Amino acid sequence: MSAPTRDGGAIADGHWHDTTHHRKGFFTDTSICIGCKACEVACKEWNRNPQDGTFELLGSSYDNTGSLGANTWRHVAFIEQDSERIEKARESGRKLVNLGMPSIRPRTDESAGAQPLDGALGAAASGSSGTAGDANGLPSTPPLGIDLLAPGALEPSDPENIAALDTTPPDTADFRWLMSSDVCKHCTHAGCLDVCPTGALFRTEFDTVVVQNDVCNGCGTCVAGCPFGVIERRDDGTINTPTDRDDRKAADMDVPNKNTANKCTLCYDRLVEGQEPACAQTCPTQSIKFGDRDDMVSQAHARVADLHAKGLTEARLYGANPNDGVGGTGSVFLLLDEPEVYGLPPDPRVATKDLPGMFASAGVAALGMVAAAGLAFLGSRR
């Protein structure tokens, strides 16, 4: 399979091949994430990833993990926002809609965001958002800053009931807590994969991007190649088994795959067995959905249309556009604010797209150097 690259710049990326499998991916719907970090834990356990950091508190809300890295392949971000910021997010999201996305539907005017989008909503009925039933009858009252609904838990058209929910923070309109489970994007044009000199990184039959840790020599080029700061070389880390009851100290175990690059494998080992990734399977709210990437993208479109219909114009998709700088991501996200608020790059671009131009100038530069050397000898003839 191949994804369109508008400027045709990406070269030799990823070894796309025709396979019997559909491309797999995630749709991480942050609007229903409750920040339980079950995904982080499940990923750690399944992949036996070593400890990250020294358990210090980071002073960043409930996030004491920090970021994705060699030992952390799922990372839940926590962001606390006041009403002013919520308003800004809503405004920036509205602007996105007004920019128009020709591939999806024609440009609409300002008010369109508040109206049901028939086509998309129809799709929502088959999505897992559980909110499609009464979409047309939504009230235009100021909506909550965050949609805390687990699938099917409540009728979203009834704001009174939502307010009565235990899990809803008080004064939701003035304050919100964003939670988002970040992960490797499994890019269509993956910078990490393109620059790997050993072939340790490869594209699987599920069109995911995986490191072969027995091949990787830890050169670290992929770390610089990833526009999302995902992959990292595992230089330290310790696994501590629970303290033994027989009064023995926690044992330091070997760190697996030390000094090689590590990142989310999209649970390749589970996928080949027909299983779901550990993080998606454990997610209690289905904030992390796993499936064929095409399905994920259409679910994402349905969900964002749904939220927009409710006036939550801060909702937007991240990675669902095949024209973006990485050709779209395998892991698609629904965000409730600008990407940089979550620590995501606002306009990532795989450096491979710049490569032909760089090679060209390197070629000219190299010829210039030959010419300079030639001139140097001609100029000092004796």
Added chain:
Amino acid sequence: MVEDVEFTSYYGRPIVKAPPWGHEIALYLFLGGLAGGSTLLGLGAQFTDRPGLRIASRMTAITATGVGGAALVADLGRPERFINMMRVVKVSSPMSLGTWILSGFGVGAGVTFAIELDRVTGEKLLPLGPLRRLLHAMETPAALESALFATPLAAYTAVLLGDTAVPTWNAAGRNGLPYVFVSSASLAAGGAAMALAPVRETGPARLLALMGAAGDVVAMDRMKKRMHPAEVDPMEEGEPGHKLHRAETLLIAGAVGAAAVEVGARVFAKKLDGGAGSGSGLGAGSGLGSGRRSWKTRAVLRAVSVVSGAALAAASAYTRFGMLEAGIDSTKDPRHVVEPQRARREARRAAGITDDSITTGV
């Protein structure tokens, strides 16, 4: 620019990660350029009969290749798996191409070095027997072969840095870093030869260094002007800023010195020629045959040549260390990632392109 500079970051944490590249890689960037430039000088010296320059350049080239290659391996997480680089040839990976360039370069550089070593030791050290003639017959092919890889070796490291998500490197790579790097390689090689070979033979080295210095200043300036301010900042602030500034100072001082030596060498050409009997260029001030005054002239020129050559080589090293560290610094503050990315996205939107954002409203 229609750019909203204010943004909320995620607790100020980095968005992209710096690669685990330490001083070894900076050293390699410098030595790769030095080796490439020196090989060109060695080839030219061979053809123009400058034995001192030839030997000095080839010794420099092989030393730089050896040390640089070792530095490259040492910086790997798993140095024993270096050979895995040879599993594939991958055009999308400058690291892969670079490994092949370095290997190809090393072959010719190694052969020419062996020949020089054999000559210097009076054709006694290596027990070659009849193979000696074969070895010496390989001189020109080997010199040409390594020269073929020399400029790619000097230039590709700019692409290696540029082909990353590290904001300062990527922007530099897109805006002429290869020109900076080949210029830097030229002045490093010229400088090293000026320091190691006799003045009367290093005319080409001085000219190459001077052209390199001019190229470096012009290319660096142009590059910075074309980059986004948030991508340039790491090159001007902190330790990388100091290093790049020091590089500039040393470069100008070295270039002035090189120009002075060049003028002196032309003015006092007779005295230099008169004094040069021996072909060995590695020692300072060769030949004591002619008068006291020409000896003094030669000594002064030689001293200035050594000092300014060393300054030029140091300038190149500082440029490489500065550029490497500036890139690593640029990953630390998300501002360097977000501001340029937002600016380019807004620029595209202003130009009417609205369908290529990673963030979509529907």
